């Protein structure tokens with residue numbers, strides 16, 4: 001199972017580091033961590049969720065994500081915010097964020113030691129988001 | 139009009155979705171997240187005033203998601219702008235309610251303090267209560283504004299939202315604070331509290347759309363008023379203040395930075411292995427085009443933020459005395475549309491400065507110089 005967490009909006013301020021896509025390959029996780037993710041994906045009925053779980057459409061500074069999961073031949077992307085109401089989906093997002101945070105804090109392992117953390121690894125996302133990277137200041 | 143061009147390009151890639159399975163209340167169909175929050179009036183504006191292609195795309199979008207649109211229109215109960223609201227009111231009084239979400243994400247949680255009640259042992263709840271009070275006082279004492287909506291709205295704060303939540307937001311009803319994990323607790327920063335509640339003020343006044351340039355202006359308004367609220371409590375003049383947004387969030391952490399944003403020197407607030415480097419521009423030549431962050435609303439706000447800083451420091455004294463007055467009147471200006479970009483906004487600040495201080499005033503010149511320095515042509 002492969003999970004791509006793309007943070008479209010990092011909340012109250014824009015943090016380029018937190019906005020980078022994080023790819024999680026369950027095969028490279030410890031077994032219990034991989035099992036937990038697998039269970040949460042099932043409990044959240046992830047592949048049956050609508051594409052967009054917007055939450056409040058009038059929230060300012062809220063964080064927004066798109067979560068893409070590929071499991072075997074199934075692949076699905078859901079966009080959501082921190083206000084997502086479905087408890088199972090919330091639990092899944094929380095766990096993915098946790099794993100993503102660990103990867104961010106150990107960049108050497110996440111970005112060089114394996115193939116999983118490459119920021120350009122966003123081919124699983126819709127073409128309309130491909131240009132989403134902010135240009136860096138010269 | 140680059141804002142609309144950009145939406146047009148994004149809209150061209152939307153996949154129209156049909157069929158009965160698309161009737162979930164919150165289902166926004168296959169859109170980029172930024173499009174979740176495009177207010178229908180913007181689409182309507184494009185449909186009316188755009189180029190033929192833009193109009194076609196906007197019309198298509200309006201048709202694709204009519205249910206969603208109708209729902210949002212029903213939610214929009216924006217009071218009419220202008221001063222007539224306060225004429226009908228008795229003596230304004232501040233009313234605050236503080237809730238504790240107990241680390242859950244269901245809003246609002248348990249009511250822990252109402253207006254006038256004694257403080258609880260929870261420092262976070264106390265900071266939220268006091269912070270909301272400072273915001274209310276600022277708007278009333280300086281601008282005679284009766285709460286966020288200028289009609290006595292109860293200010294509601296929610297603390298301990300989620301677990302170690304590294305953010306604060308305004309959901310049009312509640313001001314929501316996280317306890318922070320990477321950062322310190324969000325109630326510790328008064329300008330952050332002012333920032334969030336000012337989103338409510340903007341929503342009730344210009345209603346600046348939360349994307350691209352209008353979104354960056356919306357963000358900038360929140361920083362401008364948030365920082366003035368803090369400066370007033372600290373009794374700081376414009377030239378004495380540091381103009382850093384959210385500096386308390388970095389206190390006692392390992393983060394490499396001095397705050398979320400610098401209005402004095404945008405792009406210099408943080409450079410950290412986890413957060414990345416602050417990429418706010420201070421000049422139009424560095425404007426960042428992106429689809430992330432609702433089209434860079436927290437990025438390009440650096441440009442109008444810096445313009446405000448320049449006006450306030452050029453005029454001296456307390457920022458709210460002149461610069462703040464000009465910005466506040468601009469926010470209330472009926473000619474400032476919800477879709478305004480930087481240029482249109484800048485023109486309205488000039489018009490307000492001229493009305494308030496005269497066509498040959500130093501104040502007007504300071505505003506002209508500021509926009510010129512940040513590369514916004516008026």
Ligand SMILES: [Zn+2]
Pocket residue numbers: 012060061333334337357360
């Ligand atoms: Zn904001």
